[in-house]
Amino acid sequence: MELRDVRGLTDAVRSAGVDVVPYEITHVAPGTHLGIPSSTVTLIVDLCDGLDLTGPGLPRRTTFTCGIGELHREAFTVHHDGTQIGVQLDLTPGAVRRLFGVPVGELPSMLELDRIDAGFTRRLRDAVGEVPHPARRRAAFDVLVDQMSGRLAGPVGADxxxxxxxxxxxxxxxxxxxxxxxxxxxxxxxxxxxxxxxxxxxxxxxxxxxxxxxxxxxxxxxxxxxxxxxxxxxxxxxxxxxxxxxxxxxxxxxxxxxxxxxxxxxx
Missing domain, CATH: 1.10.10.60 (Homeodomain-like)
Incomplete structure (x- = not known):
């Protein structure tokens, strides 16, 4: 039995424009894959040695532990050693506003999330890192619920x-x-x-x-x-x-x- 019923708020987080996809890729050949432009903002919580990227706006190959960026019109290249473990959050621009109080237009190409909200970054990374893979989606949603519970009225400040x-x-x-x-x-x-x-x-x-x-x-x-x-x-x-x-x-x-x-x- 759950100590609190978060289903209503979890549905509200989904409707606000957030999708959460845990991933656990192991025992594959080291290589690269493409980070494709899309109409959502990608937030990656890496649970290994960091997300290793080259691409637009990055002067060199750069590693992120919890990275977020603007709406991209060019692909990134993700470099990996055969193992990738973490959680991907796909955020609509409105969800970015609700979560962090900033428009997507103010985000750089890619940055560490703790430069925007260190407390939320720590809570999210700790929550998904302390549970096994099958529980990470729910753990991430719980943190999102806490962050967004007072901000679900709409994208405040947006024109x-x-x-x-x-x-x-x-x-x-x-x-x-x-x-x-x-x-x-x-x-x-x-x-x-x-x-x-x-x-x-x-x-x-x-x-x-x-x-x-x-x-x-x-x-x-x-x-x-x-x-x-x-x-x-x-x-x-x-x-x-x-x-x-x-x-x-x-x-x-x-x-x-x-x-x-x-x-x-x-x-």
Whole structure:
């Protein structure tokens, strides 16, 4: 029997835009894998020797114990020695505001989370590090509940026009045009771009590209053909999809899928 019922708050944390994925990868060949751009912010709690990264905004190969960064438009390379153990938290921009009181647009490419909130970082790392792998998801949720219980009213401080624009981009899977967003907002393109960039670290056009790419990637990984994905998401043709995919990952779609399938080969 639980000492307290957190199901309601846990559901609220999920609805606020947080997903928690513990991982435990062992006995694979040392190598690299791609940290792919997406429409969520990735927070990694590493429980080994640190998350070893190269990529945008990092002057050199850098190790993080509990790393978080902006919404990325370029892939990172994760270097590993055959073992990776930790917890990945996927946070919407609104969840970043609720958890830490800052907009995604103020985050650098990558930094240690304790520079934003040392107390939360310590509680989260201790909680997931003190329990076995099957219990880490719940342990992380408990810490999130405590952090967010008084902040679930909404993304306090965010410009409402920026938030509405972001939600519209998500609803349309990034297929909405900037002119449509401007018309729906009732503001000038300059004003909307300004408040949106301050909140999300990129303009509406770049955000729509990111969300459309993210949607395309997920559909390709589910088995859809590049031609069908290109048609569904309003790309001019399959070649256009390939160019966008290469811009975000460094790889065309078919090669990307092959690389992803072979990233964690048995030792």
């Amino acid at each position: 409402p026009d920026a938030v509405r624009t972001w939600r519209q981009i998500l609803r349309t899977h990034g297929t909405v045009t900037v002119s449509q967003l401007v018309e729906q907002s009732g503001w000038s393109a300059r004003r909307l771009t300004g408040v949106f960039t301050a909140e999300f670290g990129m303009g509406p056009k770049q955000a729509a590209r990111l969300v459309r790419f993210d949607t395309a990637r997920r559909r390709l990984e589910s088995g859809r053909s590049p031609g069908d994905v290109a048609a569904d998401l309003g790309f001019a043709d399959q070649a256009h999809l390939t160019r966008e995919f290469t811009a975000f990952t460094g790889l065309p779609p078919t090669r990307f899928l092959r690389v992803r399938a072979s990233e964690f080969a048995a030792e």
